[in-house]
Amino acid sequence: GSGGGGRWFAATIMPTPEEEEVAASYALELAELTFNSKPIINSLTMIADEERAFSHAIAGVVLRKIGSALADKKLPIIYLLDSICKNVGAAYKNHFAPALPQTIGDAFDANGPKVRTSLQKLVDTWTGVFEPAVVAAT
Numbered sequence: 001g002s003g004g005g006g007r008w009f010a011a012t013i014m015p016t017p018e019e020e021e022v023a024a025s026y027a028l029e030l031a032e033l034t035f036n037s038k039p040i041i042n043s044l045t046m047i048a049d050e051e052r053a054f055s056h057a058i059a060g061v062v063l064r065k066i067g068s069a070l071a072d073k074k075l076p077i078i079y080l081l082d083s084i085c086k087n088v089g090a091a092y093k094n095h096f097a098p099a100l101p102q103t104i105g106d107a108f109d110a111n112g113p114k115v116r117t118s119l120q121k122l123v124d125t126w127t128g129v130f131e132p133a134v135v136a137a138t
Contacts, residue, residue, distance in 0.1 A: 015057060019054055019056075019057040023054070023060065023061050026051070026058050026061050029044055029047060030065055030077070033077060037076065041079055044083075045080065045087050045088065048084045048092065049087070052088065055091040056095055058084075058092075059092055060095075062077065062081055062084070062096075063103060066081070066103055071110035071111050072111070072115070074110065075107070075118060075119070078119070078122065079122070082122055082125075084096075085130070093130060100134055100137075100138050101134070104138045123135065123138050126138070
């Protein structure tokens with residue numbers, strides 16, 4: 001019956017213990033990124049590259065962190081998202097792209113002119129990185 005199919009579907013979206021471990025570990029590392037630090041961003045990008053098999057879990061951690069961060073702490077995490085997409089690529093772009101218009105829009109709305117200018121400059125670099133429709137909507 002349909003009950004078995006439902007259980008199968010639910011199992012496919014539940015994170016595995018390994019995914020949870022990678023996500024928790026990445027979240028701890030990500031907690032260090034409270035300002036625009038190139039060394040921390042580079043380190044987090046390298047971890048994302050090494051853990052590419054868990055791109056879904058790591059992308060989720062990054063997006064949740066952007067969403068929960070205070071307005072003035074969002075930009076460094078968005079720079080991390082940018083670094084991961086440009087340096088690691090497809091595995092992550094596919095997870096981040098659908099959330100970008102909302103994520104960037106919320107950060108834009110939450111901040112003043114200085115951060116808005118930085119966000120706009122960043123989005124301008126995404127032509128050729130993300131699908132044109134994503135860039136246009138962001």
